[in-house]
Amino acid sequence: MTVTEKSGAEKVELTAHRRSVANGVFTGASAAAASLILVVLAAVAAFLLTEAWPALTMDAAELGDRISWIKPEDGQSLIQVTGYLVFGTVLIATMALLIATPLSIGIALFISHYAPRRLASGLGYIIDLLAAIPSVVYGLWGSIVLIPVLQPFYDFLGTYLGWFPLFATDPTTGTVSATGRVALSASLVLAIMVIPIISSVSREVFLQTPKLHEEAALAMGATRWEMIRMAVFPFGRSGVIGATMLGLGRALGETMAVYMILSVGLSYSWNVLLSGKHNTIASYIAGQFPEANAIGVSALIAMGLALFIITLLVNMAARWIVSRRSEFSGAN
Amino acid sequence: MKIATRAGAVAAAAVLSLSLAACSASNEVAADDSSADAAATDTATDEATDAAMSFSGELNGSGASTQEKAMEVWRANFQTENPDLTINYDPVGSGGGRTAFLDGSVSWAGSDAALSEEDGEYDAAVDRCGDAGAVNLPMYISPIAVAFNLEGIDSLNMDAATIAAIFDGEITNWSDDAIASQNEGVELPDLAITMVHRSDESGTTKNFTDYLEQASDGAWGYEASGDWPNDLGESGQGTSGVVQIITSTEGTIGYADHSQTSGLGVVSVKVGDEYVAPSADGAALALTAATPAGVNGDDDLAYELDRTTTEAGAYPVIVLSYVIVCEQYDDADEAAKVTSFLEYTASQEGQAASVDAAGNAPLSSDLSDQVIAVLEGIAAASGV
Numbered sequence: 001m002t003v004t005e006k007s008g009a010e011k012v013e014l015t016a017h018r019r020s021v022a023n024g025v026f027t028g029a030s031a032a033a034a035s036l037i038l039v040v041l042a043a044v045a046a047f048l049l050t051e052a053w054p055a056l057t058m059d060a061a062e063l064g065d066r067i068s069w070i071k072p073e074d075g076q077s078l079i080q081v082t083g084y085l086v087f088g089t090v091l092i093a094t095m096a097l098l099i100a101t102p103l104s105i106g107i108a109l110f111i112s113h114y115a116p117r118r119l120a121s122g123l124g125y126i127i128d129l130l131a132a133i134p135s136v137v138y139g140l141w142g143s144i145v146l147i148p149v150l151q152p153f154y155d156f157l158g159t160y161l162g163w164f165p166l167f168a169t170d171p172t173t174g175t176v177s178a179t180g181r182v183a184l185s186a187s188l189v190l191a192i193m194v195i196p197i198i199s200s201v202s203r204e205v206f207l208q209t210p211k212l213h214e215e216a217a218l219a220m221g222a223t224r225w226e227m228i229r230m231a232v233f234p235f236g237r238s239g240v241i242g243a244t245m246l247g248l249g250r251a252l253g254e255t256m257a258v259y260m261i262l263s264v265g266l267s268y269s270w271n272v273l274l275s276g277k278h279n280t281i282a283s284y285i286a287g288q289f290p291e292a293n294a295i296g297v298s299a300l301i302a303m304g305l306a307l308f309i310i311t312l313l314v315n316m317a318a319r320w321i322v323s324r325r326s327e328f329s330g331a332n
Numbered sequence: 333m334k335i336a337t338r339a340g341a342v343a344a345a346a347v348l349s350l351s352l353a354a355c356s357a358s359n360e361v362a363a364d365d366s367s368a369d370a371a372a373t374d375t376a377t378d379e380a381t382d383a384a385m386s387f388s389g390e391l392n393g394s395g396a397s398t399q400e401k402a403m404e405v406w407r408a409n410f411q412t413e414n415p416d417l418t419i420n421y422d423p424v425g426s427g428g429g430r431t432a433f434l435d436g437s438v439s440w441a442g443s444d445a446a447l448s449e450e451d452g453e454y455d456a457a458v459d460r461c462g463d464a465g466a467v468n469l470p471m472y473i474s475p476i477a478v479a480f481n482l483e484g485i486d487s488l489n490m491d492a493a494t495i496a497a498i499f500d501g502e503i504t505n506w507s508d509d510a511i512a513s514q515n516e517g518v519e520l521p522d523l524a525i526t527m528v529h530r531s532d533e534s535g536t537t538k539n540f541t542d543y544l545e546q547a548s549d550g551a552w553g554y555e556a557s558g559d560w561p562n563d564l565g566e567s568g569q570g571t572s573g574v575v576q577i578i579t580s581t582e583g584t585i586g587y588a589d590h591s592q593t594s595g596l597g598v599v600s601v602k603v604g605d606e607y608v609a610p611s612a613d614g615a616a617l618a619l620t621a622a623t624p625a626g627v628n629g630d631d632d633l634a635y636e637l638d639r640t641t642t643e644a645g646a647y648p649v650i651v652l653s654y655v656i657v658c659e660q661y662d663d664a665d666e667a668a669k670v671t672s673f674l675e676y677t678a679s680q681e682g683q684a685a686s687v688d689a690a691g692n693a694p695l696s697s698d699l700s701d702q703v704i705a706v707l708e709g710i711a712a713a714s715g716v
Contacts, residue, residue, distance in 0.1 A: 069533060069559045148580060173504055178526040179566050179581045260573070264531045265563035276563045287532035287569065290397065291425035291558055 007071070008168040045308070052302035055295060058198035067296045069288055076266075078083055082303050084266040086310065088278035092183050092258065093251035095272065096190035101244050104195050108202035111230060124203060139260030142189040143181070147261065151180035154273050168271045177275035186273040186280075189257050194247035201246065205239030206232050238322040245318030255282035281307040366479045373400075388416035391669045395421075395442030397431020398653045399472045402686035403442065406677045409685055419673060426535060426653075433656055434460050439670045441656040442471070444463045444535035449627050457628075457658070464659030464713070467632040471677060472653040472686075473619055473693045475610040476540055480585040481578050482506065482521060487609065489514045491602035492547035492639075498585060499527055499544065500552065501564040506583065514602075519664060521583075527565030528577045528586030533558040535651055536571065539589045543649045546639035560576035591691020601649060604642035612693035614647030620696065621646055631706045633699075650693070660713045667714030671707040678703040690714035 004232065055063060055078060064072035070081055111120045155298045158176035169176050176182070209232045217227040258280050265276035272304070273276075285300045292300060393403075400423040407419040424432065426443040433441035435455045446468040447453040457466035478495060480488065490498075494510050497503045503510055530537045535558065542556035553563035568574040571588045578584045578596055590598075590610045600607035607645045608614050621641035626632030639648040655674055661667035676682045683694035695703065 068557050141574070144580070172501070173524055175524060177566065178524060178583060179577055181566050181568075181577070210597075229677055259531075262531075263566035263568070265567075267563060275566045288559075290423075290428060291533040291535075293427035294431060296427070 007179050030184055034165055042288040047148050048301055048305040048308055051207060052298055052305050055298035055302045058295065063295070063299065066293070067299055069296070070299070078299055078302065081266060081283075082306050084268065085279055085281045085284050085303060086306060087268050088183070088266075089252055089280040089282070089307070089310070091270075091272075092187050092190065092262075092278060093248055095184065095187035096194060096251045098250055099187065100191035100198055100247060101193045103191070104198035104243070104247075105193070105202055105240060107199040108206055109232070111199075111203050111226060112206035113224070113232065124200070127196050127199055127200040129196075130192075131200070135193060135254060136256045136260070138189055138193055138258040142185065142261045144256060147180040147185050149177070150185055152182070154180055154182070165270050166272050168273070170274055176273040177263065179263065179275065181261060182273050182275050183262065183278045186258045186262045186278075187272070190251045190254055191260055193254065193257060194250050197250060198240075198243045198247040201243035202236065205243070209235045242318055242322050245314060245321075248314055248318075249311055252280075252314065253307065254280075255280055255286050257310065337490070338696040370452050371637050378545055383530060386416065387414045387669050387672065389418070389669070391417060391419045391666075391673060393429075393440045393442060393655075394424050394432045394438045395418075395656075395702045396444045396535055396653050397423040398426075398441040398444055398474070399423075399653055399690075401690035402472055402677075402692055404458060405686045405689045406673075406682055409682070410673050410676050411535075413415065413676075417669065425533075430656065433466075436460050439657075439666055441467075443656055444538065444653050446625065446654055447627075447656060454627055456459060457656075461658035462662070465628050466656055466658050467628050467706065467708060468626065468634040468654040469674070469678070470619070470633055470652060470695060470699060471636065471655045471674070471703070472651075472690075473615050473695065474651045474653075474691060475612065475615040475647050475693060476536055476543075476587055476649045476651060477549050477574070477590040477593045477596075477610045478585065478587050478601065478649070479593040479596040480599065481582050482523070482597055483582060485518060485520075486597050487600055488518065488597065489600050489602065489607040492544060493549055493551040495599065496544045496548035496552035497600065498525055499529070499552075500562060500563075501527070502551075504564070514607075518652040523583040526581060526584045528574050528584050529560040529565060530571075530574055531560075531567035531569050534570075535653065536587065536589060539651045540649060543639045545585045563629070587649075589691060601647070603646055604644060606644060608645060608647050610647050610649065612687065612691075614645055615650040615693035616696050617643060617646035617649050618648045619649075619652065619699070622652075627640065628659070631709065633702065633706065657707070657710060659710060662714075664715045667711055668716040671711040671714075671716070674701055676706045680708070 060077045061072065063078055064070045064076070067078075070076050070078060109124075111124050111127075115123060154176045157167045161167045162169045163217045213231040213235065214227055218224075220261075222230060259282075262278065262280075262283065263275035264279040264283070266279060267277050269277040281303050285303060288296065288300055357364065362426050377506040391435065400421070403421040405421075407421060411417055411419060422429075422432075422438075423442075426445055429438070429441035430443050430445075430447065430453060432438045434453065447457060447466060454465055460466070478490070482488075488511065490511065491514065494503065495673050497510065504525055505522065506525055507520045512518075512520055537560055538556055538558040541552070541554060541561065543552065544552035545556050566577055566584070568577045568586075571592050574586045575596070578586050578588075578593075585599075589679070598609060602608075617636070618641060619635065621643045622635040622637045624633070625636040626634045634654065635652060637648070637650070637652060639649055655677075657674065658667075658668060661670065663706060678695060678700050680694065680697060680700055683692070683700065686692055694700075
């Protein structure tokens, strides 16, 4: 201000002209980057639709005839197979979230509000590292190391909690899977994979809770847990939901880990301790693609389209929940 | 903002893991046979002295992943002989390979199934190759072992009906009479049978189920298919996945390429009145019992395998994989490359070179000569 006043007669602009060119360039570049996302999304959707079209429009009987993995004699059609897979995908991803979300919130709270600062930063770093492990490594670790450890525990569940539908044993043999390559194992490994996502986003949100809210709660005599319930959770709720949905997105689309861990099958079964009952869309596509013929590839892409739509719906639901909650939370 | 960055990181990780996964399939081939390569290189250089011409440029094939390991060795050897030539083999699968061949994007296809007349593939071949069309030539035979994991037992005898009953969930315990009666003197544990099959569509599954369908006298109620037909048991991805499950869990039984089942118990299957363990010789014998099924004249060496053969010593649970080539190529240079390369792979040296790496059963010398004669005919017809 004082500078412009001193220069007096000559009017000096606050920003030089060159700057505004740079400004324009930058605006254009970032707008281009943003619209590129839309273009890519549209391109993917268009690709899925055009490639899936031959299978979607083909007569069901002929499709069953030309694709070996659709078995019309068992009453299967493309829609039915996709139905089994959607069920398996959603079941496994949901179980993974049910396991991962409470754990992640616990981890995030510990780091943001309980742990001493030095421990917290170290722990946060390690959890971020977990997110960097390739899923194929999780798959190998799960199938070679984790599953043999889990199997006796599944036996225990099957023997003593077999009356609970989820843990039911095989009616003919009266046991659960001998190898542990079951939906619950896949869910557990997926849970480990999504924990870093959910916990690190939640942690950031919790850390942003206004100090004044927290201090006000404490000043009124709240314990630390009451303070978290009164100040941190209401503030962070939308962020946690967003984080969970992000995790769900990953769990739904995960291919390799499921592919390597699960003994696959097609059914609407709730028995998560039996093998050969479930499969997910992504893992099914990975398994069938290498030997598929042209129309088979088209049908697989139609399944990919179904997964694309599910993920899109999940993300839209998440958006909607977040936007609805944000008015109350004060997070904006 | 934070959310967006994380999403980016996740996406990057996903891409990374996908590309790693893509690598892993081909890596396993390269890992275990540097010695085989070295040994085979010697034979290749010996041969180079009598090969009159040397090739350059590219030669492209694609098809069955069954042949991938052997193809790896063959390519390496032939390229040592012809340093200016690059041979590519894309293991996209049998169906993909035939499609690529028929639309002209590769010079030859590897396929677990011969061209199908029903699906019009012979007609399509006429469009691609000219009036003489295309022919199937046997190139790769490999025994499939029925492998199991029982402590202290290396070998069990079973007939096809017993194997079918196990894989269809009819026999669920190792101490079942059907197994015990064929294995006197073997102490079978009272242990549940865990059946293991492939989760992906594969030529191994197709040949194994074809064997069960043909040989089990109706005990196997499904048709031969590359996809496992029932929802029982456990499943693993690829041969290595199946072998890993069998190795890590007691009481399991599954099927896999014989070359991959070392250390596991292996079933001897009943052929005639004897029980035959999988071996390269037994597999070669089984092919001699097969009936020719070529559609396109004498040069078409497709076979209908007879899984019910009673020939002594024959092992009928085999994969037979073909190469599919044109009877005549428009381009003499292409024809020369294809025929010379495949003459090498069909030769006794070529077949022997891949045994260590791929565990295939070498073609019998008769069949090998027959294939080479057809390839020489193709070269002549194409004006090489």
